[in-house]
Amino acid sequence: MALSLVPFLWVVLSFTIPLAGAQPEAFVQARKQMVRMQIQARGIHDQEVLEAMRTVPRHQFVPLDYLAEAYRDGPLPIGYGQTISQPYIVAYMTEQVRPQSDFKVLEIGTGSGYQAAVLAEIVDSVYTIEIVEALGQAARQRLRDLNYNNVRVKIADGYYGWAEAGPFDAIVVTAAANYIPPLLIEQLKDGGRMIIPVGSPFQVQMLKLIEKKQDKVRTKNLLPVRFVPFTRQDD
Amino acid sequence: MTRTTTPHINRVGLGIGLMSAALIAFQLALMQLFSITQWYHFAHLIISLALLGFGASGTFLAFFRKGLVRNFTTVYPVLLLLCSLTMAVSPLVIQSEAFRFDTYLLFKDSRHLLRLALTCLFLLLPFFLGALAIGLSFVQYGTGIGRLYFANLLGSGLGGGLALALMWLSPTAGIPALLAILPFFGGFWLPASSRLRIVFWVSLLVLLVMNADVPPLVRSEYKSIEKTLLLPDARVIREHHSPYGLLEVVVSPALRYAPGLSLSYRGNIPARPGVFNNGDGVGVLLPRTDSILRYTTQALPYQIQPVERALILRSGTGEQISLALSFGVQQIDAVEPSRGLIALLDEDSTGNFQYDSTIRIMPLEPRSFLRSSRAFYDLIQLPEIGSFWGSSGLNALEQRYDLTREAMDELWLRLTPDGLLSVSCWMDYPIRSPLRMLATFSDLLEGEGLQKKDHLVVIRSWSTLTFVAKKSPFTSQELDRIRTFCAEQYYDPLILPGDGNFKRDDYNQLDDPWFFQAVDQLMTDSVEALYRQYAFRIQPATDNRPYFFQFLRLSGLPQLKTLFGDQTIPFMELGYVVLWLTFILLVAASLIFILVPLLPAATKLQEKGKLFFYFAGIGLGYLFVEMVFIQQFTLFLGLPIYAASGVISLLLLSSGIGSYFSGRMVSTSQHLMVISLGIAVLILGYALVLSPVLRGLNFLPMPLKVGLMVLLVCIPGFFMGLPFPMGLSKVSSQQAAAVPWAWAVNGCASVVSTSLAMLVSVEAGFVWVMVGAALAYALAGFSQKS
Structure with a gap:
């Protein structure tokens, strides 16, 4: 099927298909194409990450208004001034925390719940915190409907982390902050990795890796990311 | 229908004067309204829309002149009335679902482009109708054009002052309905048929309703304040409108501010009230001597040497004042152009920040203060460059005379012999602001005939840089203190006088070492080559081109397009x-x-x-x-x-x-x-x-x-x-x-x-x-x- 026809079909189908029900072939194909064209082509090779991106139904995490664009190479607005990240960025962030099947991962900024779902495909448990109540409630329901039973959603201030569940093997912060909360650094295991975007949400942001080793904290610039799609020079 | 006589030119002139005042004030009110709900860039659009309305009215007049002139006694007051009504309902209409657009979504969602077009078309109406009335009167009273044009310009001239006065007195959304009264009475004053008189009375009722029920402003969900108000228990505790904008103070237990906080900091970050102007974050209200900023790179100048007298430019919400006080500075001169912000601090909403003999604050633009001051300072602190709140390059057209090359010369003159000039800057990607800041410092030191490498220190955290230029060369003890500060707080020196034996990325690694090369180039004589090669314009801003935050250059666009794709550039x-x-x-x-x-x-x-x-x-x-x-x-x-x-x-x-x-x-x-x-x-x-x-x-x-x-x-x-x-x-x-x-x-x-x-x-x-x-x-x- 020509890709140009797919968006139209999605809009039509979206009103008739139950959330956790069978997925039309168009979505599955679009997802495969997304992984091949947008993610693998840009250097993501972790098989588990790729499989997770092929599995999670991204179209069920975007507002109906943007359903036709769910698998496009870019972020989308989800309301409340927030976005669901570009698929490549979700894959990249997931790969950078080097997820293992026994990992316990903390996510700050649930948003639509998409990043949590991708992580949940790979790791043992995901703890995710959302500060905007409406977003958190919707994400919790969505993840429950999609049977992500290893994801726990808390509506709270991410500043405090999730001390009862910590320490964590990895922490993924999806929203930029003017500081890195000290409590999050405390809740990161020694040798653990935290990934966080720095900069204005609509500017080109820098993804930073924060590594904690023997109580010393070091940062590393990983990748500039931005609101709308672009092709890196080395693509 | 009773036949009415052509009104006397003075009566028409009065109407034109009133309407012209209203139209100019309406323009300014719309600019303010868009600054609050969107961003200030629409100012040019509003001015141009007004002028477009005037131009289009000329064209309309050319086609329908005869009919309009023949019915002047009816058409002229009706035009004034319609101008009044469209003006009055404009805040309601342009904020309705069908018209409301979002700047950020203009490049993402074509529906918002359509809404912008609809908004423009609607806002064109009052200007078009008003201008048509003016043009028609010019045609009707051919020999009296000079007098009518005088009334037009006199009214317009007074309209500016009227707008400023109303901005102090009324919420922005209420100003158009207030202004609409002027053209209404301009028309009401004229002789009219009984049927038209009834229409006027009914319209008066509409105007009264519009004035009694001011619609709330609906802001872009991407404005900083809208995001902040989503935080738990967030609420606006103070609101103040003036020509400087809508100033709001928001509190929430989850609203914290510690810009670029050191990763070695293990304490608590307390919640602070956030201050927003036109919905954009301008800072937080800190206690009198808050310690949190001591754990940021901004504390660097105070590590170097004791500071007795400091000058803080654009003191804003007083963060730098608080930092200076925490280091025991005895005399602080602060310059802040916004009287609203000054009043806010003076009223002390946090209960512990009062101006006293230690702090002297001047409600001026920094350059005006510098040119009139004869005082000397141990430290001059420039305002923070860039903002965490993020404006996505929206302030590219902001004229910043405190950051120009000429400003640096004036600042240098006000330093004591060992004085320090300091500024902190957020890292942006692609890197622009830090390079322009360094280029400015480099040019300043070169202009002063000093060895750049002996007089400049720059340190870098995970997100910010701080520049400190010293009038005399840095001493070895001072350099030792800087090294200790960096090691304790996990910062990396970027420029440090001496033998160059230091690591630039011990704590904070970059993805691309190009930045270090560019920094070295700016510290040598090969700056021109860098200026030519880099896709962005990073030369120092000047008084002639005072746009510190404007970096895009047309010749660099192909390079940027290759690197980032054409959809990213608008957001830069x-x-x-x-x-x-x-x-x-x-x-x-x-x-x-x-x-x-x-x-x-x-x-x-x-x-x-x-x-x-x-x-x-x-x-x-x-x-x-x-x-x-x-x-x-x-x-x-x-x-x-x-x-x-x-x-x-x-x-x-x-x-x-x-x-x-x-x-x-x-x-x-x-x-x-x-x-x-x-x-x-x-x-x-x-x-x-x-x-x-x-x-x-x-x-x-x-x-x-x-x-x-x-x-x-x-x-x-x-x-x-x-x-x-x-x-x-x-x-x-x-x-x-x-x-x-x-x-x-x-x-x-x-x-x-x-x-x-x-x-x-x-x-x-x-x-x-x-x-x-x-x-x-x-x-x-x-x-x-x-």
């Missing part, structure tokens, strides 16, 4: 892109709505080329001069809002007086040529002397400064008021059919002139805007040569 400098977009749209709109419809009729006119160049030249030239005057007097007075409204009002008033006198002059081609060329020469003279004169007289007390402004603006203003009515009068007497064409050409040129002047100032500098103005008037003058 949205303000600049919006300006280009506005310019292109306005050129198209002015052609479609104004010029093209008249072309078939214009082909039959005599000397249409002459007419075109004359009326286009004076249209462009007038607004170019206005732009430069606003820029120059902002720097001179140090009060941007008052300078802008003062210049606009004075220009309009003096031009109004000029137009009034034009009625006594004979309008021949030779006269038009002499006057236009005379104005061109006068403008060139101003281009040469205005800036040095104002700089030299900056020490004057404010009343004398205002007096000087009145004199300097009104002299050219008077003469610039002559060419339009004289030209129109000549056309009217020689070929009446050409009046709409002249009006339309002038309108068309005016529509594009504001955006064009802005583009010229960004790309080439304000001097060229002034030269452009002189050329435009010269073109107008030469077009009249027989």
Whole structure:
């Protein structure tokens, strides 16, 4: 099927298909194409990450208004001034925390719940915190409907982390902050990795890796990311 | 229906005056409204829409002149009434679901482009209707154009002051309905049929309702304040509206601020009240001596040496004052142009921040203070560059005279022999601000004939950089203290005097070492090569081009497109892109709505080329001069809002007086040529002397400064008021059919002139805007040569 026809079909189908029900072939194909064209082509090779991106139904995490664009190479607005990240960025962030099947991962900024779902495909448990109540409630329901039973959603201030569940093997912060909360650094295991975007949400942001080793904290610039799609020079 | 007589010209003139005042004030209110709900970039769009309305009315008049004139007694008051009603309902309409657009979604969602177009079309209406009433009255009272034009300009001149007064007194969304009363009474005052009288009474009811029920402002969900209000238990605890904007204080237990906090910090980050101006974050209210900023790179200057006397420029919400107090600084002079912010701190909403003998605060632009001050400081702290709150390049067109190369020279003069000049900067990607800041420091030290590497220290955290330039060379003890500070707080030195034996990325690694190479290049003599090669413009900002945050350059676009793709570029400098977009749209709109419809009729006119160049030249030239005057007097007075409204009002008033006198002059081609060329020469003279004169007289007390402004603006203003009515009068007497064409050409040129002047100032500098103005008037003058 020509890709140009797919968006139209999605809009039509979206009103008739139950959330956790069978997925039309168009979505599955679009997802495969997304992984091949947008993610693998840009250097993501972790098989588990790729499989997770092929599995999670991204179209069920975007507002109906943007359903036709769910698998496009870019972020989308989800309301409340927030976005669901570009698929490549979700894959990249997931790969950078080097997820293992026994990992316990903390996510700050649930948003639509998409990043949590991708992580949940790979790791043992995901703890995710959302500060905007409406977003958190919707994400919790969505993840429950999609049977992500290893994801726990808390509506709270991410500043405090999730001390009862910590320490964590990895922490993924999806929203930029003017500081890195000290409590999050405390809740990161020694040798653990935290990934966080720095900069204005609509500017080109820098993804930073924060590594904690023997109580010393070091940062590393990983990748500039931005609101709308672009092709890196080395693509 | 009773037949009504044609009203006396004075009554019509009164209506025109009232409506003109309302239209100018309405423009300013809309600018403020869009600054609050979206961002300030729509200011140019609003000005251009107003001018487009005027231009389009000329075209409309050309087609329907006879019918309109025949029914003048009915049409004229109806136009005033419709202008009033559309003005009154505009906040309600443009904020409705069908019209409301979001700046960020313009590039993402085509529906928002459509909504923007609808908004523009609706906002065009009051200007179009008002201008049509003015144009129609000009046609009706041909011999009295001078008087009516005078009423038009007098009203417009007073409108600026009226807008400022209302911004203090009323919420922004309520101002249009208040203003709508003016054109309403302009029409109500005239003789009318009984049926029309009933319509007026019903409309009065509508106006009363609109004034009683002010619609709330609906802001973009991407504004910082909207995101902050989503935090748990977030609420606005204080709100203050003024011409400086809508100032709001928001509290939430989850609202914290610790910009670029050291990763070694293990303490608590307390919640602080956030301050927002027009919905954009400007800072937080800290306790008198808060310690949190001691764990940021901003604390660097205080590690170097004890500071007794500090100058803090753009002190904002007092964060830097709090930091200075925490280090025991004895005397702090703070400069902050926003009186609203000063009042906010003075009222002390946190209960522990009071000004006293330690803190002296001046409500001025930093440059005005610097030029009048004779004090010396151990430390001068510039405002933080960039913002965590993020504006996505929206402030690209912000004129920052405190960050120009000339400002650095003035700052350097105010330092004690061992004094420090410091500024902190957020890292941006691609890197621009830090490089421009370094280029500015580098140029300053070179200009002072100093060894750059001995006088400059730069350190870097995971997100910020702090620059400190010292008037005397850094000592080894000072360098040791800097190294210790960096090690304790996990910062990396970027530039450190000495043997260069230090690691630049021990704690914070970059993805690309290119940045270090660029920094080294800026510290040597090969800066020109870097300026040429880099896709962004990173040369120091100057008073002539005071756009510190404007980095995109047209020649770098292909390189950026390759690197980032064309969809990313708009978000790097949205303000600049919006300006280009506005310019292109306005050129198209002015052609479609104004010029093209008249072309078939214009082909039959005599000397249409002459007419075109004359009326286009004076249209462009007038607004170019206005732009430069606003820029120059902002720097001179140090009060941007008052300078802008003062210049606009004075220009309009003096031009109004000029137009009034034009009625006594004979309008021949030779006269038009002499006057236009005379104005061109006068403008060139101003281009040469205005800036040095104002700089030299900056020490004057404010009343004398205002007096000087009145004199300097009104002299050219008077003469610039002559060419339009004289030209129109000549056309009217020689070929009446050409009046709409002249009006339309002038309108068309005016529509594009504001955006064009802005583009010229960004790309080439304000001097060229002034030269452009002189050329435009010269073109107008030469077009009249027989």
